[in-house]
Amino acid sequence: MAAYPVRAIVLRKTKLGETDIILTLIAADGRQIRAVAKGMRKPGSRFGGRLEPFAEVDLLVHEGRSLDVVTEAESVESCASLREDYDRSTAASVVADVADKLSADSDAEERLFGLTRATLRAMAACDVEALQRLVCGFLVKAMALHGVRPELDSCAACAAHAEGGNSFSVGSGGVLCPTCGERDPAALPFTEAGRSLLVSLLGMTMEEIANTSVPENDAREAFGLLRGFVAYHVPARLKALDFYAGMGM
Numbered sequence: 001m002a003a004y005p006v007r008a009i010v011l012r013k014t015k016l017g018e019t020d021i022i023l024t025l026i027a028a029d030g031r032q033i034r035a036v037a038k039g040m041r042k043p044g045s046r047f048g049g050r051l052e053p054f055a056e057v058d059l060l061v062h063e064g065r066s067l068d069v070v071t072e073a074e075s076v077e078s079c080a081s082l083r084e085d086y087d088r089s090t091a092a093s094v095v096a097d098v099a100d101k102l103s104a105d106s107d108a109e110e111r112l113f114g115l116t117r118a119t120l121r122a123m124a125a126c127d128v129e130a131l132q133r134l135v136c137g138f139l140v141k142a143m144a145l146h147g148v149r150p151e152l153d154s155c156a157a158c159a160a161h162a163e164g165g166n167s168f169s170v171g172s173g174g175v176l177c178p179t180c181g182e183r184d185p186a187a188l189p190f191t192e193a194g195r196s197l198l199v200s201l202l203g204m205t206m207e208e209i210a211n212t213s214v215p216e217n218d219a220r221e222a223f224g225l226l227r228g229f230v231a232y233h234v235p236a237r238l239k240a241l242d243f244y245a246g247m248g249m
Contacts, residue, residue, distance in 0.1 A: 030109035035068040091131040097240035126210040
């Protein structure tokens, strides 16, 4: 079997048989890789705790018939605090779940790996109060990379200037002018503060987002809107996002 080295982030673990694990990974070039870590669940496994969710690792992977096989693993960034703290773990799970659903083995998006890594590292180091805005920043940036950047300046329905608009359409993909907002019964309330926050999130790095104070009501509004936006445009159930929302975020 041919072997190849790869740097990747562990997004998910799935049990296989009695002792093996299937790893879902996002590689540094943005591809998704699913590979087996044989014997990982055995006591004293050679992989130790290096292949845990949210960890960044250097791997040696052998090509297999159906699934590739991990034969070597070295830790780059363990992000252990994301697994040890409940609030960090639930926020990081949203990042991993969305990255899992947006990545594919045949469609490399290198920037998605970089965004995922930057977000997880920021979540591992930030104050707990910053987690929700980091989730929001990741969601809006990830959707933009996915080709679904929310329209925040012009009306998403008629392309007119959206000054004075106070609603957002997840189907049309952005803010609505007052006229279109009145015509769309499914439009979500959207304040000027919420619009300004999304604009800011798109323009900041994840480290900057972690260190920027945001009013709680604005962050809550942005999260609720982005949850609906992502759910509409990603054709898969995002269980981690639903769970995070159920925590009252």
